[in-house]
Amino acid sequence: MDTDLVAALDIGGTKIAGALVDGDGTLLVRAQRPTPAREGAEAVMGAVDEVLGELTASPLWARAGSAGIGSAGPVDAGAGTVSPVNVPGWRGFPLVERVQKTIGGLPVALVGDGVAMTAAEHWLGAARGYDNALCLVVSTGVGGGLVLGGSLHPGPSGNAGHIGHISVDLDGDPCPCGARGCVERIASGPNIARRALADGWLPGPDGDATAAAVAAAARAGDPVATASYERAAQALAAGIAATATLVEIDIAVIGGGVAGAGDVLFTPLRRSLADYATLSFVRGLTVAPAVMGTDAGLVGAAAAAIALR
Template sequence: MHSELVAALDIGGTKIAGALVDGAGGILVRAQRPTPAGESGETVARAVEAVLAELTASPLWPDVRAVGIGSAGPVDASAGTVSPVNVPAWRNFPLVERVHRAAGGRLPVRLVGDGVAIAAAEHWLGAARGHDNALCMVVSTGVGGGLVLGGRLHPGPTGNAGHIGHISVDLDGERCPCGGRGCVERIASGPHIARRALENGWRPGPDGDTTAAGVAAAARAGDPVALASFERAAQALAAGIAATATLVEIDIAVVGGGVAGAGDVLFTPLRRALRDYATLSFVRDLSVAPARTGTDAGLLGAAAAATAHRDPHPGLPAGVGGLTG
């Protein structure tokens, strides 16, 4: 019997993943469906329910004690609703209520945003483990994050605290879809790294890869335009990280997501830029590390949220919004 088994859902614009996770972070059962992001809200909900149906069919399901959800946002954890930017049909969608019913109506359900989920995962099992004050980020198609303060996850009232991607780091910069100007995401996300390189004359290699991964490969080979695009992204990330550190005194920033896969192409200029921005005595020792939980971060963070009401793991989120069965 798995006494601490929980169900986890990781909901994004591309896929809906589910898992049964044990108390040590082991993933025992997996299920996945593509996200029908361009279809009706009910169609998306049915995809979530199909993933849950696979999990509930497992012989391990009777040992499940809670359900955790990490969702693309914005989310409203206090209301149990989600309005993901990349799932247009879901606006104030009552996701917690639907999951609660689909899971049998007997289990507590906890909801967090995907950035907060990554912070929970990294603090539990990853690079932020043992740190009481941390910012954990995902840099991919977008830029998101979550905070650990005083040894505990800090999701904020609605579950969106730590959303570093929409800190403005360029007052005269481009308008962001969020309505702001010069946001970290507008400069440092994968699509914008690639766009900037292409606009400045970079051309892909024989494989035709025009994504940030293609730019990273060119940067590793010494292409000056590709290197400059990553330098600019690193500068934006450093400015956002330093601002966060100055505000709340974090001592580590953990960076994951597809863009972090560029390795030293990103982290070397990021650490160099951070020395220019994090200059006050109480943030000067701030470290930056790559995330360790990889593509399972969303599931592991959702599992951490699910167990929060019992707080079996130090530093996991307490009182995260949701519906108790």
């Protein structure tokens, strides 16, 4: 029988999603479970197995020839293990081996979630047609991935392009990763909200103190909220410019919940980029919002699986 489909898994701290995907990137069968992130390793793997169980029960499963996993990181693609920061029960967890056991030994590709999003945006999204791209996920954390010379560049461990932990403020706040002044420590959603609150921004009557609420306040003209987004944009611009200078990218694609702020983020980001991306070969860099949305992880995991063929 023709094995023209791939299985895809998107594993994060909130949900575990799975799909059977065809060669055009269409998701034909879907399954999803909440991630029991505060429970032990086997409870989390149990949720993965339930998702895979739904996929293998489909009549289309016989057409699946490989599987791809996009996981919150860090991941170690060489060892087939994952240690997601937001899933404490998994440290060096042998995810590839366990998934292979569940799906009957099919080949499995593992990439970090930022790399998966990059694969999706390059295949079907905002980076399509670009040979050199950086894609960022700006959300609870800041992740990313690279396309170089027309191909996904995950690096030996599957983490290349992890822009969130480039230091852009040498004497800045300590980051949970152990460094100081990382892009993530300044530009992630929780840190945008934390800085706005520390500088005197007050949530509305509903008490919503998320980055989305800060964006709404900035849109309404609140100067403290605006300043917090401008600082985040500056950190992202510095990280993007450093990456562009190092590897010569043509486009930076930005997705994740924080990108939902729209012009509140993108206007100061483009302005700051002009201050940092100053050399002749990086001045023409395009910045665009991601378009693949919540399916990016699954589509990108499928792209990684297709590459195994």
